Amino acid sequence: MLNLFQDLKRFFADAQNDRSNPPLLMGEGEVVRAERVTTSGEGKKEIPNRVRNDKKVKVAFTLAEVLITLGIIGIVAAMTIPTLIANYQEKQTVSKLQKVYATLKNAFELSKVEYGDYETWSWNQIPLDNAERIKYFCDKYVLPNLKVAKKCFPVSVECVSENMKFANGSSIPLSSSRGAFVLDDGISVYTWASSDTLFPHVFVFADINGKSEPNQIGKDIFVLYFSPNNPGNKMGSIDEDGNFVDSGKLMLNAYGLSFYGDVSNVTVDDLMDPNFIVQNGQGTNNKMGCSTESLGYSCGAAIKLNGWKFPEGYLKE
DSSP: OHHHHHHHHHHHHHHHHHHHSOOOOOOTTOBOOOEEEEOSSTTOOEEEEEOOOSSBOOOOOOHHHHHHHHHHHHHHHHHHHHHHHHHHHHHHHHHHHHHHHHHHHHHHHHHHHHHOSGGGOOTTTSOOOHHHHHHHHIIIIIGGGSOEEEEESSOOTTTSOTTOBOTTSOBOOOOTTOEEEEETTSOEEEEEEOOOSSSOOEEEEEETTTTOTTOBBTTTEEEEEEESSOOOEEEEEEOTTSOEEEEEEEEOOOSEEEETTOOTTOOHHHHHOTTOEEEOTTOOEEEOOSSTTSOOTTHHHHHHHTTSSOOTTTTOO
């Protein structure tokens, strides 16, 4: 009996020590089992010395450690997510641009097979006003080879956005002498034809996401150019006084349909130059470079010439 009393006294003393000095947690996967002592009396009864759950003990993070980790994750995300989004948007833009380029170019090539070489097409010789001329051109040479959802001749906001902009942010006017149509995949096309018999040409503004914003050249609108026999325009830049500086190059417009500026004798740097100028047959200077400081006509050509990738510094402010 005396021994049992002493054992109980030791048990309660140990329990008190456990409350004031709890044991350290064991590592993950280690098991702590109950410790027992055996009395010396008859029957050798066992009394638990320390009560433990026969379970695995897990190590947890402190609140400070969690907050520090979340802070690091936030910093890394802030540095990388904008780049990931920009890369994704670039791939989406280039993919749509390649598609519309191939679709429209194929339509012109099919008409070439049916009607002969481009310079024999009669659209520029018929006495029509500009609105009638572009309708005649599209109805005969372009639309029969495309899947068209809607036609607008003359142009209306049913086919294109009324808020289209050049690369420099200035507005693109919707003229009643121009036309438009929408393809079955939602691409909007705004187009007009020149009445010039010496330098006949057709401009094609392709909006790769239709009327959805931003409706701006270089971002979702890209300029294509059809020329059957254009001998070329002078290419150069403009000086501080606003005068044209001839580079000695002729911008020999590609035969048939191409991106504006997509010719063999220009470079990506030429097309990206804010002061890139084309002087047409009438001597008018037009800043066409792919820049937020100009109209941006040459952005599609710059992407294509750069291997279907955005050139470095593409449309940076």
